[in-house]
Amino acid sequence: MKTPFATLAFCALALPAVADVNDVLDQHILPYFHGFAVATDTLADQASETCDPALLKPAYTDAFNAWMAIGDLRIGPSESGALSIYFWPDKRGFTPRTLTRLIDEKDPVVQDATAYSEVSIAARGFFALEQMLYDPAFADYGADSYSCALTAAITADLAAQAKTLADAWAKEFVVTIRTAGQPGNTTYLSEDEALRAVYTQILSSLEFTSVQRLGQPLGTFDRPRPARAEARRSERSLKNVLLASESAYAMAGHLADWDIPHTDAAMSRLRDAATRIEDPAFQDITDPSARFRLEALQIAVQDLKTAIEGEIGGHLGIGAGFNSQDGD
Incomplete structure (x- = not known):
């Protein structure tokens, strides 16, 4: 079964050994x-x-x-x-x-x-x-x-x-x-495969945040579903979006050994969008203005993913052919 966390589909391009x-x-x-x-x-x-x-x-x-x-x-x-x-x-x-x-x-x-x-x-x-x-x-x-x-x-x-x-x-x-690529390692036959596996986790996390953590409660304009917000009872729906995004951003920074200014800026915009959310449990999204703010946060999460794809995926040569949604 394919999930947002599935491993990536390998493209033909080889990866330069620069990511850590x-x-x-x-x-x-x-x-x-x-x-x-x-x-x-x-x-x-x-x-x-x-x-x-x-x-x-x-x-x-x-x-x-x-x-x-x-x-x-x-x-x-x-x-x-x-x-x-x-x-x-x-x-x-x-x-x-x-x-x-x-x-x-x-x-x-x-x-x-x-x-x-x-x-x-x-x-x-x-x-x-x-x-x-x-x-x-x-x-x-x-x-x-x-x-x-x-x-x-x-x-x-x-x-x-x-x-x-x-x-x-x-x-x-x-x-x-x-030990990726070493004799006896049947999980990762090369260092590139291990690198790609870690990279795809970063993108998959952001995809899950956008589609599930935000998409579930957003539902549709005519039928929002605030009861589906993650951890709404403990009022940590917004906190989970932020923590998951911060984690993906941190791993991206550790993976890259070069400057990633577009990713840094995207994370800054995401944090700013989060400050505009008034209900930490997303229970107010039946109100159009509250819905608009949550959609803006969703766009910010998607923009962070796009920035990482450009500054890290592009640098590593992971381009056409890569899909963080593809399964094994």
Whole structure:
């Protein structure tokens, strides 16, 4: 199945060896995966002491912020490992339905960490936890309730997933990328392939932000869909757009060893467009003026992607034939 995170279609042009994949790994990907694991561990520790939503929300915010720096990667262990951390968009409402079933049945799976790792991804990760902390239909529970135990189970599972993913990157997949083109590396047969794989993640993240994070709530002029805004309950829809864009921009800067003034300017315009958004959860877009501002932000995200394509893709010789939407 093709996704916005799929690997790129190779064009015939060879890439000059000027981009620094190791810098992307060392300065961005690896430290942020480590930070994500630390943040989720802190969240799980707090949840083991109290499941009070008001007390857990700051740690939840820190963990989600950490995730957004590397959450759009879909290569290596993140290709499948990210799915149960970040189950969104959920157009059919699987998450609330699955959580409701667990609560109604008082499923004992919450008492067994191994068993909980096998439950539906709709009841795992950030969006399941967001329901339990922010949705009035779920967040009104006592310390001795099943919902409290469920919240603790979700946080413990999230921390375990974060550690597994961080370890897989730091101990295994980083070696796969660094040894691209060497004998025995069947994932990347050349350094160019590894470079292209990292480059496409940058573009795919921006594409996902434009099409999903902004496109989902925008819907159409006649039928906007504010209820589909990412993380609207925790009012971080705008924050996620900014953090994902900043992450893509940072990785682009690490990848390039030359000046990228058009990309810098595009990022500056994106930040400026974000300051004009009044509702951080995008719930006001039924108002035409609010919709216009959100569309302007979407255009700014698309412009950042175009600037990176020109200043980095063009410099590297990735031109005609490249499509960040193509699948394997």
